[in-house]
Amino acid sequence: MLRQIYALLITFSLCFPAFAQEAPVGETDRSATGGATTLEDIMKRQEGLKVGNEFRSGLTGNPAAAKPTTEQLGTLGGASDPDLWRALRFDSADITTQIQHPAATVLIQDTGMxxxxxxxxxxxxxxxxxxxxxxxxxxxxxxxxxxxxxxxxxxxxxxxxxxxxxxxxxxxxxxxxxxxxxxxxxxxxxxxxxxxxxxxxxxxxxxxxxxxxxxxxxxxxxxxxxxxxxxxxxxxxxxxxxxxxxxxxxxxxxxxxxxxxxxxxxxxxxxxxxxxxxxxxxxxxxxxxxxxxxxxxxxxxxxxxxxxxxxxxxxxxxxxxxxxxxxxxxxxxxxxxxxxxxxxxxxxxxxxxxxxxxxxxxxxxxxxxxxxxxxxxxxxxxxxxxxxxxxxxxxx
Ligand code: HEM
Incomplete structure (x- = not known):
């Protein structure tokens, strides 16, 4: 039923794009992606439909309470550290590790594809x-x-x-x-x-x-x-x-x-x-x-x-x-x-x-x-x- 409604909405949006931008979007089943963006979301965005971001922002919890370093797989909340990620990507992050190994400090190698x-x-x-x-x-x-x-x-x-x-x-x-x-x-x-x-x-x-x-x-x-x-x-x-x-x-x-x-x-x-x-x-x-x-x-x-x-x-x-x-x-x-x-x-x-x-x-x-x-x-x-x-x- 939900799918049919979407199909109708998509068809409708193609006919009336201006109206479609404003169209409210219903609940999506995101269990397959563990709550993250689904293919359906992506398709909807491509159709010009507005997909709310609440399902993502709602998952970030309370930024102030987030303890990413102590809680494994914990969320950083609203905070992020682009400089750290960049340093990790380019192997210049100061990584303290017990492992004495030439490759130990390379956590991301993005040139291997x-x-x-x-x-x-x-x-x-x-x-x-x-x-x-x-x-x-x-x-x-x-x-x-x-x-x-x-x-x-x-x-x-x-x-x-x-x-x-x-x-x-x-x-x-x-x-x-x-x-x-x-x-x-x-x-x-x-x-x-x-x-x-x-x-x-x-x-x-x-x-x-x-x-x-x-x-x-x-x-x-x-x-x-x-x-x-x-x-x-x-x-x-x-x-x-x-x-x-x-x-x-x-x-x-x-x-x-x-x-x-x-x-x-x-x-x-x-x-x-x-x-x-x-x-x-x-x-x-x-x-x-x-x-x-x-x-x-x-x-x-x-x-x-x-x-x-x-x-x-x-x-x-x-x-x-x-x-x-x-x-x-x-x-x-x-x-x-x-x-x-x-x-x-x-x-x-x-x-x-x-x-x-x-x-x-x-x-x-x-x-x-x-x-x-x-x-x-x-x-x-x-x-x-x-x-x-x-x-x-x-x-x-
Ligand atoms: C499994 C099947 C193989 C057969 C039936 C075979 C047979 C032979 C024979 C009859 C000779 C002596 C030729 C002569 O009297 O002048 C020879 C020589 C030789 N074989 Fe093999 N061989 C085999 C595999 C290999 C492999 C896998 C290698 C190397 C990775 C190899 C390397 C050599 C070399 C370097 C010589 C001396 C140079 C030459 O005669 O071409 N053989 N082999």
Whole structure:
């Protein structure tokens, strides 16, 4: 009934706006907002109707009797303190706190919305877009080129390519990276997709588990990066054969296999991507693991400004006065962006190390590869191995 009266009033007000300004407004049910402004009030104001303020002023009680500091959620009454609120907003309020923490004095961070919007929008869209495009390109490559086969006759002899410590480091790296990727995605997409799909209860259990795995497995990933760095760095230094290998496109589309040492130029790219991007993911990850303790972005931005890099690409000087929360937001974005890029690279690596190339998987499976495979893909390395064997007096 009340609604019908309102509808009539609104219709009437549209016909006779001057009259409507004066129209008395009846009682509104504000229980849904706990007595605060309702959508109905807002709509009425937009219609030009006068909405009384008594329901707000009536709630402020007796200003003189209000004790906001002692009574929790107490009302300030007619008194307010805009200077204090402004100081809180701009982190300059004198906050006495027991907590000795860099972020303890920031009670309001009003510059974080761009981060939230970027995280839920472009980061998710482009991140998964990159992964899908990479997978699509690999499917296309497989359809065009097919599996890269061992061209020559198999010899039946094998060569040791990776020792067990190397294989252990590789699988520690691979296993941890995949687990971190899966659990990271659960954190990234939880609020947007998993809560609506599974409900908050089920998601909470999954999220707690995912976070636990992500935080703890990160150490295995960092250890594996350090291990593969020391195990393989000498084999990944640039060599003049890399230039020829690259000029021949790795022989992927025919023209014979260009000679290569233990790792060819393509593999060196994978290695350095893992070291540099994986190292950067680890650094930003540590910053997230120990909130507010390891801020890195203000210092990095200052260095970049000194080198004039952001100015060169038209970004102007980067802001180096970052609130602790802004530091965390940059760390989160960087961590995710670099992870998506490394994942795309690693997906291509997984393809070539398994279905994409006959005989490749054995190198990381048993550690022993067919000699013919080795001669085709790493001829310079085979020569080195044979020379060493001859020196040691072992028959090949
Ligand atoms: C899970 C599936 C994976 C498979 C089947 C796989 C397979 C292989 C194989 C067969 C090799 C040796 C290639 C050769 O003999 O020359 C290799 C090397 C390597 N893998 Fe993996 N891998 C996997 C995951 C990963 C992941 C997740 C990473 C890093 C995050 C990674 C990093 C490396 C690196 C840096 C090398 C040495 C450089 C290279 O050969 O490209 N692998 N992998």
């Amino acid at each position: 761009w981060w939230l919007q970027f995280r839920e929008g472009p980061l998710t869209t482009y991140g998964f877009g990159l992964i899908l495009v990479t997978m699509g390109a690999l499917v296309l490559f497989y359809l065009i080129r097919g599996r890269i086969r061992i061209d020559g006759e198999r010899t039946g002899r094998t060569i040791l390519r990776f020792k067990s410590i190397e294989r252990f480091a590789h699988w520690l790296l691979a296993g941890s990276f995949i687990l971190l990727g899966l659990t990271g995605v659960i954190s990234l997409l939880g609020r947007q997709f998993l809560i609506p799909a599974l409900g908050p209860e089920a998601f909470s259990t999954i999220a707690i588990g995912a976070k636990w795995i992500h935080n703890n497995v990160s150490w295995a990933f960092m250890l594996a990066i350090v291990m593969i760095f020391f195990l393989w760095v000498v084999h990944n230094l640039p060599h003049r054969s890399d230039i020829y290998w690259l000029r021949k496109g790795g022989g992927i589309f025919g023209g014979g296999h260009p000679p290569a040492k233990k790792f060819n130029a393509g593999q060196k790219f994978i290695f350095w991507s893992v070291i540099v991007l994986g190292g950067s993911i680890s650094a930003s990850g540590l910053s997230l693991l120990f909130p507010f303790e390891l801020p890195m972005f203000a210092a990095t931005f200052a260095k970049l400004n000194d080198f004039g890099i952001p100015q060169l690409i038209g970004l102007g000087e980067l802001n180096t006065d970052l609130a602790p929360h802004t530091e965390m937001q940059y760390a989160q974005l960087w961590h995710s962006i670099v992870s998506f890029i490394l994942f795309a690279i690693v997906i291509a690596h997984i393809y070539i190390g398994s279905v994409g190339m006959e005989g490749a998987y054995d190198a990381m499976g048993s550690g022993e590869v067919e000699e013919q495979w080795a001669r085709e893909h790493h001829s310079l390395w085979v020569e080195e191995v044979k020379a060493k064997e001859a020196q040691a007096g072992r028959p090949s």
